[in-house]
Amino acid sequence: MTGAFDFAPAIALLPLAAFAVALFGGNYLPKRGALAGITALVGSLVLSIWALVTVAGGETYDADLYTFVAGQDTLSLHLGILIDPLSALMLVIVSLIALLVFVFSLGYMNDEDETGLPRYYAELSLFSFSMLAFVFADNLLMAFMFFELVGLCSYLLIGFWFREAGPSSAAKKAFLVTRFGDYFFLVGTVGIFATFGTGMFAGSESFPHMAEQALAGEHSVRTFLGLGEQAWFTVLGLLVLGGVIGKSAQFPLHTWLPDAMEGPTPVSALIHAATMVAAGVYLVARMYGFYLLSPTALGVIALVGGFTALFAASMALVKQELKQVLAYSTISQYGYMMLALGGGGYVAAVFHLTTHAIFKALLFLGAGSVIIAMHHNENMWDMGGLKDKMPVTYYAFLSGSLALAGIFPFAGFWSKDEVLYETLIHGFGGSPLLLAGYAMGLLAVAFTGFYTFRMVFLTFHGEPRTADAEDPHGVRWNVKLPLAVLGILAAVAGVINLAPVEKVTGIHLTFLHDWLDMAPDSFGTAVHHYTGDHGLMHEFAGYTAAHPLGETGTVLVGAAISLGLALAGAGLAYRLYAVPSPTEHTDKLGSLKTLLMNNYYQDEYQVWLARDVTLPLSRAADTFDQSVIDGVVNATSSVSLFAGERVRRIQTGLVTHYATLITLSLVALLVVFGYLGGWF
Amino acid sequence: MVGVTHYLVLSAAVFAIGVFGILTRRNALLFLMSVELMLNAANINLVAFSLHYGNLSGQVFALFVMALAAAEVAIGLGIILVLDRNFGGIDVTVPTTMRR
Numbered sequence: 001m002t003g004a005f006d007f008a009p010a011i012a013l014l015p016l017a018a019f020a021v022a023l024f025g026g027n028y029l030p031k032r033g034a035l036a037g038i039t040a041l042v043g044s045l046v047l048s049i050w051a052l053v054t055v056a057g058g059e060t061y062d063a064d065l066y067t068f069v070a071g072q073d074t075l076s077l078h079l080g081i082l083i084d085p086l087s088a089l090m091l092v093i094v095s096l097i098a099l100l101v102f103v104f105s106l107g108y109m110n111d112e113d114e115t116g117l118p119r120y121y122a123e124l125s126l127f128s129f130s131m132l133a134f135v136f137a138d139n140l141l142m143a144f145m146f147f148e149l150v151g152l153c154s155y156l157l158i159g160f161w162f163r164e165a166g167p168s169s170a171a172k173k174a175f176l177v178t179r180f181g182d183y184f185f186l187v188g189t190v191g192i193f194a195t196f197g198t199g200m201f202a203g204s205e206s207f208p209h210m211a212e213q214a215l216a217g218e219h220s221v222r223t224f225l226g227l228g229e230q231a232w233f234t235v236l237g238l239l240v241l242g243g244v245i246g247k248s249a250q251f252p253l254h255t256w257l258p259d260a261m262e263g264p265t266p267v268s269a270l271i272h273a274a275t276m277v278a279a280g281v282y283l284v285a286r287m288y289g290f291y292l293l294s295p296t297a298l299g300v301i302a303l304v305g306g307f308t309a310l311f312a313a314s315m316a317l318v319k320q321e322l323k324q325v326l327a328y329s330t331i332s333q334y335g336y337m338m339l340a341l342g343g344g345g346y347v348a349a350v351f352h353l354t355t356h357a358i359f360k361a362l363l364f365l366g367a368g369s370v371i372i373a374m375h376h377n378e379n380m381w382d383m384g385g386l387k388d389k390m391p392v393t394y395y396a397f398l399s400g401s402l403a404l405a406g407i408f409p410f411a412g413f414w415s416k417d418e419v420l421y422e423t424l425i426h427g428f429g430g431s432p433l434l435l436a437g438y439a440m441g442l443l444a445v446a447f448t449g450f451y452t453f454r455m456v457f458l459t460f461h462g463e464p465r466t467a468d469a470e471d472p473h474g475v476r477w478n479v480k481l482p483l484a485v486l487g488i489l490a491a492v493a494g495v496i497n498l499a500p501v502e503k504v505t506g507i508h509l510t511f512l513h514d515w516l517d518m519a520p521d522s523f524g525t526a527v528h529h530y531t532g533d534h535g536l537m538h539e540f541a542g543y544t545a546a547h548p549l550g551e552t553g554t555v556l557v558g559a560a561i562s563l564g565l566a567l568a569g570a571g572l573a574y575r576l577y578a579v580p581s582p583t584e585h586t587d588k589l590g591s592l593k594t595l596l597m598n599n600y601y602q603d604e605y606q607v608w609l610a611r612d613v614t615l616p617l618s619r620a621a622d623t624f625d626q627s628v629i630d631g632v633v634n635a636t637s638s639v640s641l642f643a644g645e646r647v648r649r650i651q652t653g654l655v656t657h658y659a660t661l662i663t664l665s666l667v668a669l670l671v672v673f674g675y676l677g678g679w680f
Numbered sequence: 681m682v683g684v685t686h687y688l689v690l691s692a693a694v695f696a697i698g699v700f701g702i703l704t705r706r707n708a709l710l711f712l713m714s715v716e717l718m719l720n721a722a723n724i725n726l727v728a729f730s731l732h733y734g735n736l737s738g739q740v741f742a743l744f745v746m747a748l749a750a751a752e753v754a755i756g757l758g759i760i761l762v763l764d765r766n767f768g769g770i771d772v773t774v775p776t777t778m779r780r
Contacts, residue, residue, distance in 0.1 A: 653776030655711075659702045 026118020181246020302342025449569025
């Protein structure tokens with residue numbers, strides 16, 4: 001009998017086919033290849049939903065597709081598919097967002113008469129293919145391969161308008177910065193293969209499971225560098241985390257993401273909502289069983305996440321371009337997900353990943369719609385008063401903004417609240433480090449509320465400040481449809497996991513928790529295996545939950561604090577910017593504003609690192625190579641040359657002389673042998 | 681009584697004459713003859729020791745050396761013919777083109 005899983009490879013292969021079609025036949029197709037992509041993504045979405053439904057029926061799938069290195073008594077490398085609740089959910093998200101981005105591109109690219117569209121659609125299809133294959137990868141090596149492909153596609157798409165200086169340099173920056181992180185990921189992958197002999201994510205032969213057994217003393221593995229098992233697993237986890245920090249734009253490798261705004265806006269939506277940036281967080285969730293074994297790695301994840309959430313949110317406060325604000329909010333929101341993962345909130349992280357994918361795609365597509373209307377001017381100070389002229393965009397954007405700011409009852413409120421709640425209770429349960437992460441996350445909530453509504457008010461409210469804002473360019477159905485779909489989802493997607501309501505009323509509402517818990521025990525990826533009473537989190541990470549005000553009280557107070565801070569931020573934005581002719585208030589921040597506008601001089605710092613530290617270092621290495629290493633080699637050869645030049649003189653060409661030399665040498669040899677042999 | 685020592689002295693003398701010939705003569709034919717002398721000095725040694733130890737192997741080897749010497753003469757004469765053709769004589773100090 002054929003089921004959904006027999007078609008699982010097609011989920012990724014359909015966009016690959018669309019890539020080929022758009023690349024080679026795009027010029028001859030009616031919409032320059034868009035229709036091929038849309039058809040393929042519809043197919044992927046249908047198959048993903050079918051897989052989701054099948055998983056809901058209690059079935060999971062883990063199969064090898066193709067073994068490219070078959071090892072005997074050693075590791076073998078293969079491509080395989082793992083479909084469990086986590087990957088099934090992610091497949092649906094990715095294919096849904098990608099489909100909507102394709103539709104939106106019809107309005108953003110085709111209607112604007114851009115050139116190079118077949119290339120655009122081909123790259124977009126390849127991007128979807130890479131991400132979908134990354135999501136259902138069943139081993140670390142396959143994940144790494146598609147992780148890299150995703151990076152390549154983002155390079156191609158960010159640099160889509162490669163004839164201009166900005167996009168091409170932004171593309172290079174994105175590629176190099178993420179490559180820097182991926183280097184650590186590669187080392188970590190090799191380390192995991194060397195340690196466990198496998199890179200499988202799930203099952204009894206998987207590396208998280210083997211690591212767990214090793215720590216429990218049931219099984220021994222080979223460690224390196226003379227480290228104990230615990231310490232070595234921490235090193236491996238942190239190495240892989242390097243790739244995650246690069247791709248998910250966490251501090252200090254976040255600098256590529258704001259520059260990536262140079263790409264077409266639909267691409268930004270895809271990169272920031274569902275694919276590239278999500279890949280990092282998804283990878284941590286995928287191998288969460290491994291990270292739970294190392295409290296140190298978890299602490300690093302939580303601190304990096306909490307710090308990034310606050311750090312990026314503070315930079316978003318003063319930005320003038322619409323997409324820049326969204327870019328920093330993306331970094332900040334992924335910081336929340338990392339905070340949740342580090343704080344033991346596996347479900348919370350996946351929940352926030354889901355809702356963020358929806359509302360951030362919505363916000364970017366909304367921004368795209370505004371940018372079309374404003375004739376590709378992105379400066380918010382040139383907008384204003386767009387509310388009445390583009391109502392669909394406005395209401396959808398507002399829905400996304402409310403979700404981003406975490407205002408009750410929009411999707412973002414539920415997920416962000418759960419992230420903070422999980423961090424808080426585990427922080428009180430004996431991990432004070434998490435409380436620091438919690439405090440940073442909480443402060444970032446207020447910042448988020450402020451910058452989100454500053455953006456909304458500047459863009460849509462008040463009086464139009466330029467001629468373009470007076471008379472915006474209209475947008476068609478292909479822009480409005482994705483906005484409407486996502487706008488509704490952003491408002492209601494929170495219902496999949498109403499954990500606070502469940503805790504207060506007792507009605508069972510945590511559907512996402514149940515869903516992720518459905519993974520079979522043999523996979524070892526279910527929630528109860530991670531964070532249940534006897535799960536890894538208690539056994540190995542040492543996290544326990546404590547409710548200082550009782551369970552209900554903690555839930556309510558935590559939610560009230562974060563909602564209050566979000567409303568306070570939004571209220572401040574309302575007071576300052578919801579006036580007919582808003583003025584810049586950022587100057588009141590004084591030198592802090594300069595610091596924020598310059599992104600804490602992170603770019604300058606990295607340029608300094610490259611130019612004033614790395615470059616002299618490489619120059620010194622080059623000098624060493626040219627003088628010492630090459631010097632030794634050249635000296636050796638010159639000795640031979642010189643000696644040869646001298647010895648050559650005895651070659652007279654006269655046979656008699658040669659015979660003399662031979663005879664004399666023979667005599668000399670005899671004398672030497674005789675002397676050594678004691679004849680004399 | 682003629683012992684093995686006498687043969688060795690004879691052989692050494694013949695060998696020394698051969699070496700002397702190679703080092704001093706300029707005629708290629710004399711060169712070849714000197715080489716023959718040296719080979720046969722070695723032959724005398726082989727036969728002398730064969731007799732001394734009552735083992736026939738040395739004498740068999742002497743036969744082989746003679747066959748080899750015949751072959752060597754054939755090649756040597758060929759070389760001398762070419763020498764004569766290319767340099768107009770068989771004086772070994774004339775050809776020095778191997779120098780470079």
